[in-house]
Amino acid sequence: LRARVVLNPGAVVAPVSRRTFGSFVEHMGRCVYTGIYEPGHPLADEDGFRTDVLALARELGVSMVRYPGGNFVSGYRWEDGVGPREQRPRRRDLAWRSIETNEVGIDEFAKWAEKADVEIMYAVNLGTRGVQEALDVHEYVNHPEGTAISEQRRANGAEKPYGIKLWCLGNELDGPWQTGHKTPEEYGLLAASTARALRSAEPDLELVACGSSSSSMPTFGTWESTVLEHAYDVVDYVSCHAYYEEHDGDLGSFLASAVDMDFFVNSIVATADAVGARLKSTKKINISFDEWNVWYLSRFQNAPLPEEWKVAPRVIEDRYNVADAVVVGNLLISLLRHSDRVTAACQAQLVNVIAPIMTEPGGPAWKQTIFHPFAKTAALAKGDVLRLHIDAPTYETAKYGAAPLVDAVATHDPATGDVTVFAVNRDVTNPVEFSVDLSAFEGELSVAESWILADDDVYAYNTKEAPERVELRSFDGVTIDGGTVTVTLPKVSWSAIRFT
Numbered sequence: 001l002r003a004r005v006v007l008n009p010g011a012v013v014a015p016v017s018r019r020t021f022g023s024f025v026e027h028m029g030r031c032v033y034t035g036i037y038e039p040g041h042p043l044a045d046e047d048g049f050r051t052d053v054l055a056l057a058r059e060l061g062v063s064m065v066r067y068p069g070g071n072f073v074s075g076y077r078w079e080d081g082v083g084p085r086e087q088r089p090r091r092r093d094l095a096w097r098s099i100e101t102n103e104v105g106i107d108e109f110a111k112w113a114e115k116a117d118v119e120i121m122y123a124v125n126l127g128t129r130g131v132q133e134a135l136d137v138h139e140y141v142n143h144p145e146g147t148a149i150s151e152q153r154r155a156n157g158a159e160k161p162y163g164i165k166l167w168c169l170g171n172e173l174d175g176p177w178q179t180g181h182k183t184p185e186e187y188g189l190l191a192a193s194t195a196r197a198l199r200s201a202e203p204d205l206e207l208v209a210c211g212s213s214s215s216s217m218p219t220f221g222t223w224e225s226t227v228l229e230h231a232y233d234v235v236d237y238v239s240c241h242a243y244y245e246e247h248d249g250d251l252g253s254f255l256a257s258a259v260d261m262d263f264f265v266n267s268i269v270a271t272a273d274a275v276g277a278r279l280k281s282t283k284k285i286n287i288s289f290d291e292w293n294v295w296y297l298s299r300f301q302n303a304p305l306p307e308e309w310k311v312a313p314r315v316i317e318d319r320y321n322v323a324d325a326v327v328v329g330n331l332l333i334s335l336l337r338h339s340d341r342v343t344a345a346c347q348a349q350l351v352n353v354i355a356p357i358m359t360e361p362g363g364p365a366w367k368q369t370i371f372h373p374f375a376k377t378a379a380l381a382k383g384d385v386l387r388l389h390i391d392a393p394t395y396e397t398a399k400y401g402a403a404p405l406v407d408a409v410a411t412h413d414p415a416t417g418d419v420t421v422f423a424v425n426r427d428v429t430n431p432v433e434f435s436v437d438l439s440a441f442e443g444e445l446s447v448a449e450s451w452i453l454a455d456d457d458v459y460a461y462n463t464k465e466a467p468e469r470v471e472l473r474s475f476d477g478v479t480i481d482g483g484t485v486t487v488t489l490p491k492v493s494w495s496a497i498r499f500t
């Protein structure tokens with residue numbers, strides 16, 4: 001089996017957006033409590049943040065973190081999480097049927113974000129709340145001083161505003177599971193009026209309207225169209241959310257999950273552009289793919305809800321295997337390929353809850369398999385994304401029909417001359433020989449580093465006892481001959497090769 005691609009430095013899609021490497025911290029399960037925050041832990045800092053998790057978040061290369069939800073935000077009162085801790089109320093979180101202690105709120109999270117060196121993407125509650133509460137939280141976090149709510153922040157210890165630029169106008173309001181679920185009409189009107197009000201306070205905010213919770217939603221496409229008819233002029237982004245899993249042992253379809261992500265992005269770009277055309281607008285709406293990952297959602301949906309209301313229960317702590325990591329690497333390839341329109345994205349979530357980083361309360365933190373392709377892609381994708389045409393054999397999948405066996409993306413950094421190729425082999429049994437023609441680049445390129453994630457056991461995973469069972473290995477056997485590189489991609493593998 002053979003696949004081939006010719007790289008052309010002039011065929012630029014767009015610069016790599018650092019916001020592609022976003023993540024997500026929701027008040028859900030153990031993402032916040034015993035995830036990023038665990039005051040009693042031996043490695044906790046003076047603010048109660050786990051320094052082992054902070055170090056891993058930095059190593060992961062996360063650029064931006066969406067907060068505080070997720071489904072959680074649709075019932076959240078942000079005021080509960082500010083001011084003296086002992087006065088903060090305990091509340092029911094209906095989304096995850098748990099107890100929220102409010103020990104962590106926006107002031108604590110902003111501190112964590114500064115330590116982790118990440119931008120905050122803040123989601124407002126448009127489920128049970130509306131324009132006024134969105135304005136209030138904006139005043140709290142972004143208004144410099146001299147008003148009732150900004151002075152409250154200053155009294156709580158944050159003299160300077162946080163300057164949050166990127167705001168989500170609610171979460172998944174197309175989903176019947178969402179507290180305060182809405183019709184596209186209702187949501188479109190609310191999103192537009194909230195956006196207008198926020199812009200009156202701060203004109204250059206970047207605002208994200210909720211799009212579809214998955215490409216299989218019955219309102220997929222019509223939701224975006226209706227919402228944008230109302231909000232086109234006042235928002236910058238529409239969101240996409242997508243989770244993938246292997247169903248009933250169909251590994252072939254699962255490995256082709258990026259086909260759905262490509263379809264999702266292309267469909268929503270076309271939908272948004274069609275609305276723009278109807279409105280005779282020259283403005284383009286970009287995509288914030290602000291929830292994506294592998295999630296064994298069907299196991300969660302089939303499990304009974306917990307009877308007891310608990311603080312930080314273990315919820316959807318999925319354990320990821322090699323195939324999951326290959327899919328995650330492939331989803332990043334898809335996001336990068338669409339860098340002209342997908343300029344923000346968040347892997348959901350960061351710690352414990354469907355996460356690349358796991359922790360044990362009082363114990364260690366470790367990397368799941370999916371940590372590796374994310375961290376390497378974030379580290380190596382630099383400069384411009386190149387438009388590729390990959391010549392690859394196809395295979396039949398039950399879910400997506402014929403899918404290419406090899407998928408890839410490449411970046412070229414004009415500042416350093418580096419070229420990096422990211423590739424997956426989706427074949428469940430065979431290796432594929434992959435050749436990359438680099439002859440269009442000036443000068444002779446040589447291999448600077450090459451990495452592979454593959455294993456004889458595609459279901460191998462890491463645990464706290466064996467945290468390094470699945471790691472990246474250096475990818476030997478990359479040969480260059482007359483400007484063409486040839487590699488043999490093992491079955492079910494993800495790889496990255498940087499040339500300099």
Ligand code: AHR
Binds near residue numbers: 028069172213348
């Ligand atoms: O990330 C887990 C959940 O998935 C989020 O809370 C919700 O927005 C989505 O359905």
